[in-house]
Amino acid sequence: MANISALPPDQKRLLVTLQGIVNRTQPRIYLIWRPDDRFWLRQMQKQGQTGTPIRVKQPLSLVRIFRGDIRGAVIPDPKVYISPDIAVDIAAVDRLVVATPALARQLNVPIKVDLRGRFKNDAEALRYLRTRLAPRMNPLLFLCLDPELLADGAEDQIIAARGMTFWVTGPREQRKPGAETAGEKQQIEKLFAATPLDGVVRGFWWNGDGVGLGESEGVKLASEFGKVTVVSNHVHNLSVFSGVRLATLRQKFAPPPPLDRSKVYLSLTVSDGDNLNTWQNFFWRWFKSPYHGKFAVGWAMGPTLIDVAPTLAEWYYRHAGPEDEFIGGVSGIGYIYPSVWAERTDHPHAALQHFYRWTGDYLRRMDMRTFRTHQAFTPDNQDAMQDIAQAAAALPQVRFFMPDYGYAGEQGYHRITYSLPSGQMVFRAATNWTLDKAEEIPYLVQQIRAHVGATRPAFVNVFVLNWAMGMHRLYLLLKALGPGYVDVTPSQLNTLYREAHAAPSVDVRASTGIVIER
Incomplete structure (x- = not known):
């Protein structure tokens, strides 16, 4: 267990990608983002799902502790807006952490993939996901997530399951480097058409007014291709929680009060x-x-x-x-x-x-x-x-x-x-x-x-x-x-x-x- 609440975004993003890779085989990293994360870890203990956690005082030391689980780092391109999403996809496929060049040097993690200068725009980056990465990934699991939320924790379980991360920009994002909604949407349509019915899109299609394709248009797009949306853009530690198995739950139904026809x-x-x-x-x-x-x-x-x-x-x-x-x-x-x-x-x-x-x-x-x-x-x-x-x-x-x-x-x-x-x-x-x-x-x-x-x-x-x-x-x-x-x-x-x-x-x-x- 490590408290990362005070870390800068680039370090949070690295650690959540590490969490996804490490927890792929067995949940071993639990990250504290907010006080409720402590609350739910205590509930896991009370429900007998985990033992006493081992506290790690220096969160970045997790990279050294689990160095054998990763092969190196992938570097996003700051000149292509959704490049961090593609970096998460590459991390999932090749067991890499997403890092800045400075952070990779600081942690002595070799740079295996450098996306700087690799794509001219978002559409080209999504085409690479569709044609080169998708055949190696889980065709039933997607994460639609604004790149600016990749330091907020939602991708760990997606990485663990080798799901595909993407984003489609909205009107307010068209000044972002490489953004162009029509081309991005076309690539996602082709990706959805090439993947099976009943896929699940996690994350969300919207991240504020004019940011993202939008709730209605996004859910509609997914629905047209037989994909369900499960809203989950601000969640944490699902690669840990999903390691628990629960077959059924039972409710406490009670009979109604006596009928009063005047009510x-x-x-x-x-x-x-x-x-x-x-x-x-x-x-x-x-x-x-x-x-x-x-x-x-x-x-x-x-x-x-x-x-x-x-x-x-x-x-x-x-x-x-x-x-x-x-x-x-x-x-x-x-x-x-x-x-x-x-x-x-x-x-x-x-x-x-x-x-x-x-x-x-x-x-x-x-x-x-x-x-x-x-x-x-x-x-x-x-x-x-x-x-x-x-x-x-x-x-x-x-x-x-x-x-x-x-x-x-x-x-x-x-x-x-x-x-x-x-x-x-x-x-x-x-x-x-x-x-x-x-x-x-x-x-x-x-x-x-x-x-x-x-x-x-x-x-x-x-x-x-x-x-x-x-x-x-x-x-x-x-x-x-x-x-x-x-x-x-x-x-x-x-x-x-x-x-x-x-x-x-x-x-x-x-x-x-x-x-x-x-």
């Missing part, structure tokens, strides 16, 4: 748990809040967390109570847009069916009863409803669905909450968000009340944007709504809806002649 039942479903970073350094503070456990919450979690970081997944399941329920994060097994899934492959319909079967496997492992489908890039609401029905048909074992990343514009309560001919329930998101914290709670209250109107009982999926909220603010939301609104978990919402809309049974009391509907 509105709400499932507060929190967003962005498909982002692996949220479970590493964001939501654990929510679980330690004094308000955790005081009311019901649905947590959208990316199901691949059970493989990528089982330590984290197990901690949250252990600390969840019956008022917590985990559902599959956005789209299913990973972030996709179903409306364009695999449309640039030969068999898009079969590919989508396979995606949902793949999702079903992980829902079983995570003991999740539903997931949040994503309806982006559907031309209108009718198409969105058809996409939801298609997911339901592919997963008949899933009794209910919670679609949408925020309210999608349907008019009327019965367009938000409805049942399919199969009997499966759909609870579409009834709320959007504002990043103005002072206005967020009144805005949510107004939307909820407007959607349900006078309908009683009513059953509503309240989409909660995690970045604008917290456990105390969720408590204040429920308090603002008042006693006519009841918080329940997603599964409880489904059960209560079914009870409310079931054909009533009749009990004739012979002694009184009273007919009671139940």
Whole structure:
């Protein structure tokens, strides 16, 4: 274990590439970037997944300690913006660390590959990745990461698994040396076309306004070629966590409260748990809040967390109570847009069916009863409803669905909450968000009340944007709504809806002649 929080970026980048190479055979290097990294290392110890760590006071001494694991260094070209990404690819293939010339000399590491002057621009560098490096690399694993984030820790597990690292620049990056979005995108399209269905793109397509291809365009591009996006651009030590094996997890489901036909039942479903970073350094503070456990919450979690970081997944399941329920994060097994899934492959319909079967496997492992489908890039609401029905048909074992990343514009309560001919329930998101914290709670209250109107009982999926909220603010939301609104978990919402809309049974009391509907 080494604390690298105070090191300059070039040293951090070198050490995370070393970590990826060394941990390829067995997790041996754990790096401390932030205080939460210490927290998760302690959890590994408590869960019996590792022993007492050996502390290394001088982080760069790791190069000497593990000198036998690496062959030398690769030097990026500062005159080609994405050259550091290509250097990471070469490091993964040839067991090298990414270094500056000065750092290589300081550590007495021979320079094996020097990329200075090798490529004239980003597109040429990506063409080298596609034609020369990719045949030697993992065709199912990619990392889309801004070169400026390569000192932030996300690439260690990608290097360990010989995945392919790349970046596509955005409008604000066109002044960077060698940047040219169209040429970069063309090379990635060719790379995706030449690699198998079901590849996983880690990292993220966006790193700020105008930086990167962008979330919508990036996820769309990956989806068109049958690749899922798993957001993971600010994560650490996954080459350590992924060394743990965990077959299944089990939730603590509780029965719903008795149905009261005068109430509105709400499932507060929190967003962005498909982002692996949220479970590493964001939501654990929510679980330690004094308000955790005081009311019901649905947590959208990316199901691949059970493989990528089982330590984290197990901690949250252990600390969840019956008022917590985990559902599959956005789209299913990973972030996709179903409306364009695999449309640039030969068999898009079969590919989508396979995606949902793949999702079903992980829902079983995570003991999740539903997931949040994503309806982006559907031309209108009718198409969105058809996409939801298609997911339901592919997963008949899933009794209910919670679609949408925020309210999608349907008019009327019965367009938000409805049942399919199969009997499966759909609870579409009834709320959007504002990043103005002072206005967020009144805005949510107004939307909820407007959607349900006078309908009683009513059953509503309240989409909660995690970045604008917290456990105390969720408590204040429920308090603002008042006693006519009841918080329940997603599964409880489904059960209560079914009870409310079931054909009533009749009990004739012979002694009184009273007919009671139940």
